[in-house]
Amino acid sequence: MLYFVRTPKWMQRLYSKRIWEIAGSNKVYLTFDDGPHPGHTPWVLDELKKNNAKATFFCIGKNVVLYPDVYRRILDEGHAVGNHTQHHLSGWKGDDASYMQDVQEAAKHIDSNLFRPPYGRLSSFREKTLRESAAKYKIIMWSVLSGDFDPDISKERCLNNVVLKTKEGSIVVFHDSEKAAEKMKYALSGLLTMLADKGLQTDIIKLDNA
Numbered sequence: 001m002l003y004f005v006r007t008p009k010w011m012q013r014l015y016s017k018r019i020w021e022i023a024g025s026n027k028v029y030l031t032f033d034d035g036p037h038p039g040h041t042p043w044v045l046d047e048l049k050k051n052n053a054k055a056t057f058f059c060i061g062k063n064v065v066l067y068p069d070v071y072r073r074i075l076d077e078g079h080a081v082g083n084h085t086q087h088h089l090s091g092w093k094g095d096d097a098s099y100m101q102d103v104q105e106a107a108k109h110i111d112s113n114l115f116r117p118p119y120g121r122l123s124s125f126r127e128k129t130l131r132e133s134a135a136k137y138k139i140i141m142w143s144v145l146s147g148d149f150d151p152d153i154s155k156e157r158c159l160n161n162v163v164l165k166t167k168e169g170s171i172v173v174f175h176d177s178e179k180a181a182e183k184m185k186y187a188l189s190g191l192l193t194m195l196a197d198k199g200l201q202t203d204i205i206k207l208d209n210a
Contacts, residue, residue, distance in 0.1 A: 001150050006165040007143050017131065019210045021143040025169040027203040028195060030055040030188075031142065033084060033116065035176035036063050036070035043185065044176050045077055051192040053202040055079050057176070058116040058140070061086035061106030071109075080204035082114030082140060083107055091122035099126055100133075107135065113207055116140045138210045144172040146187055148180040155186035162191045168200065 004011070012020040022029060030048075035041040035057055048055055057074050059081055064071045074081060086106040089099055103115070115130055115137040122130075122139065130137040144165045148158050166172055172191070174184045195202065203209070 001152055003145055003147070003150075005145055005147060005161045007141070007145070012143075015141070017127070018139040018141045019171070019205075020141045021171050022169045022205070022209050025203075025209065027168065027201050028166055029169075029171045029205050030174065030191075030202050031058060031116070031140070031171060031205070032056075032174050032176045033058045033118075034063075034088065034180075035059055036067045036074065037176050037178065038067050038070060040178070040181045040184070041067075041070050041176045042073070044174075044188065045073060045079075047185075047188060047192065048079070049077065051196065053192060053195075054204045055202065056082060056114065056140075056205040058082040058084040058114070059106075059110050060084050060088050061109045064106075064109040078204075080112070080114070080206065081110055082112045082116055082205070083110045083137070084116055085118055088118045090119055091117040091126050096123075096126060096129070100129060103130065114138055114140050114205060114210065138207060140171065140205060140210060142171045142173040144170050146172065146174050146184070148183040148187060149175055149177075150183075151179075153183070155183045158183040158187040159190040162187050163194050166191065166195075171205070
């Protein structure tokens with residue numbers, strides 16, 4: 001499976017209107033895609049609370065409908081949420097109208113101006129449409145990809161991905177999903193320990209820092 005653990009600068013420049021990291025920040029921005037999940041998201045929330053950490057959860061609309069109590073807990077504990085479409089659609093497939101309708105359906109359940117495209121895939125036209133919509137979405141990408149979704153790497157490799165690549169201002173991606181759970185939990189615990197050792201704090205992504 002091919003992907004960049006740390007997003008190269010040329011890609012950030014190519015898609016410069018997307019948010020890849022928080023320039024000038026002395027904090028780290030943990031993010032979680034594909035939840036809420038009834039078992040794994042509560043584990044993440046417990047771990048964040050234990051470490052006095054904050055995160056941003058990019059939620060799939062259908063999962064919010066299925067697990068509203070877990071979604072509410074994310075908000076109640078001071079974390080942020082973002083739109084990750086209603087059905088986890090690729091932004092390179094299907095027609096534009098159907099994609100935008102799916103985003104709008106998710107918006108009925110997820111009150112946020114932050115948007116992350118599933119798989120990181122989004123056509124230029126759809127990006128422009130989202131940014132110019134009534135919601136004026138901020139397209140949030142990442143600078144560090146944990147690889148917790150990758151069946152071909154070990155949990156130790158996943159931990160190294162985030163520990164070696166995360167720095168001040170980094171946006172780090174994990175997944176609170178079934179297939180990523182084992183690696184995510186191992187890597188998140190290790191990263192939180194590293195951040196504490198270095199005195200680095202975490203924060204949610206907000207419109208004023210995006």
